[in-house]
Amino acid sequence: MNRIEFDVVVVGGGPAGLSAAYVLASKGVKVAVIEKGEYPGSKSVMGGVLYLNPLKEIIPNVVEELKSGKAVERNVIEQNMWLMGKDGIVKIGHRNERWKTDPNAFTVLRANFDRWFAKKVEKAGALVIPKTKVEDFLRDGDGKIIGVRTTRPKGDVYCRAVVIAEGVNPILTIKAGLRKEDLKPNMAAVAVKEIVDMPEEVVNSTFGVESEEGTTIEILGSWSEGLFGMGFIYSNKNSVSIGCGALISDIREKGIKPYKLLENLKNHPAVVDLLKEYRTQTKEYLAHLIPEGGYYAMPKVYGDRVLVCGDAAMLVNSIHREGSNHAITSGRFAAETLLEALDAGDLSEKKLKAYEEKLRESFILKDLKKYRDLMPTMEKNRQFVEIYPDLANDAIYRFLHVDGTPKWDVQREILDMVRERRSLASLSLDLLKFWKSVR
């Protein structure tokens, strides 16, 4: 019987796996991507903002190609942050002309983007096998990984190395012995998202942009009912993505249903005004887990003949909504490490450790390390989401609302308001805590 054999098998056809496969195949390595979904991207959920830098590293002229195709939605030229109070919002935003000529990020719908990426990978010479789930490794008598077993009949695939890009559920990562146990509820957020229909011209006028250009809004505050979570509204070509996420542990503890959080967000007066009647034109409803355990929750990312990339390696910076760029970059690092290892004919754990070093020297682990204490701090300090967004709204409202009160008195009122809700000592301590966790 003919054995199915490849140099490298990549498990998972998301950004991490496709990136690894693309780099490997471009260098003539015989590689297969095994994806359990109907097609790459079919099971993916992302806000989604896709940063372009990692793609530019591996695909020449990628920005031009993406702009002219249907793989991406809009070029992000403006980014906003909303602090949401019960009946108001404090907005901070930035818009820059430079992003128009030199795009930094696109909004994307992953079903389209991943399919485009998969086509590139196929053109580079890799085989993308969809609708097929990898359930375990094949091992030789000594326990060395020599391939993967899929759930299909005659489904064994032999290879010299495996790239695990399986996403947030660490099934193979555990089977490879790189993670001891499944994720804990405080290591993953559940994100829910709706795509609502909105004609292109309405998107343009709603967000103050031209066609092709888009804006993003991140939203912290009242919608989350005291949970630490981020909401978002992203403009697509002729739709809008709106969603939010919160840690599973929090959701479980508070007993709030994720869709309820999304309803809160959608029913906030500011969002109602923004999306108007299109708010209810839901085209798609999606939900997914996001690995948010950060630095401390990372598995070991290398082993004998195996590497772990993207979400499976916990490479997500939730505070900056970055994940797909980490995924693509980690995929490239994995591929580069394997190229050297295949050349040297040495795929041992010792040789593949170079992958971790690459991660460590890059923005990926530097950023993850920088924010390693942020989630634990937020988890323990509810005031950040329970008190401050409302406080900021009420304070600014009082400051801007003119009713004949002398300004000295207004300032005193605001100070009293702050004191009433949070003592100045606690406030300073909170600032210090926040600074310490993000510095």
Added chain:
Amino acid sequence: MNIVVCIKQVPDTTNVRIDRKTNNLVREGVPSVINPDDMRALELAAQLKEKHGFKVFVVTMGPPQAVEALKDAMAFGLDEAVLLSDRAFAGADTLATTYTLSLGIKKLEKERGPVKLILTGKQAVDGDTGQVGPGLATRFGFALGAYVTKVESFNPETGELVIIRRIDRGFEKVKMKLPAVLTVTSELNEPRYADLPNLIRAIQYEPLIWNHKDIEADPKKCGFFGSPTRVVRTNIPPARKGGDIVSKNEEPEVAAEKLLEALKKFEAVRLVESLRTALGSDE
């Protein structure tokens, strides 16, 4: 002996929406799949191939993107796939479709040997006519077994087969002889989960693509110009109102009694009475 399976690429009905203004299917962004009944025809062909070593060809008429459906079909471990694709074929009704398909099959016969069995789904989920199978049988002068739910026996030596087919009031057992066309229903079998070698072969397979010249078709008999059928108007049936709930969380006896009362209101008395008689109730 060769078998031909005719398939159609259709919108995935689990994802179909209807544009309320134009009453047309919204096909944009809706993934395409192989028509579900055609999957059963493919499975039957794959089984016959495995058992008797026949060659199986899969044929479809459609736009260039229909190669995807053919590639999916090849995962059943079939021999070759042919796409009949040409602007001249577009807008075809079932008369023009069977004309084009039959010429494609004839070209296959010429090049690969005689075709004795043509299989297809009983009807496509998007058009619902159920006429292509019978049309092909007519054009080839083959025996027709429509709405086949089971192949009871098949003798490859004599070409005799016994099928069970669904008819209006039950099932019919039919003995027939090749050459034949069978149109199959979803009860026939459960399409397989393709094995990995066949799946990989299917992904890498490039179907043959034939245009009207390749199959020596008269463009006037193909597509829109060869189609006497005109869709004058389509109607959407009025939305049905939800039913009434006559009983909720009550004992079965009470609930049953309430149901009977409700049924009587809907002039279902006769049915109720005959049910009672049948059940031997003395009330």
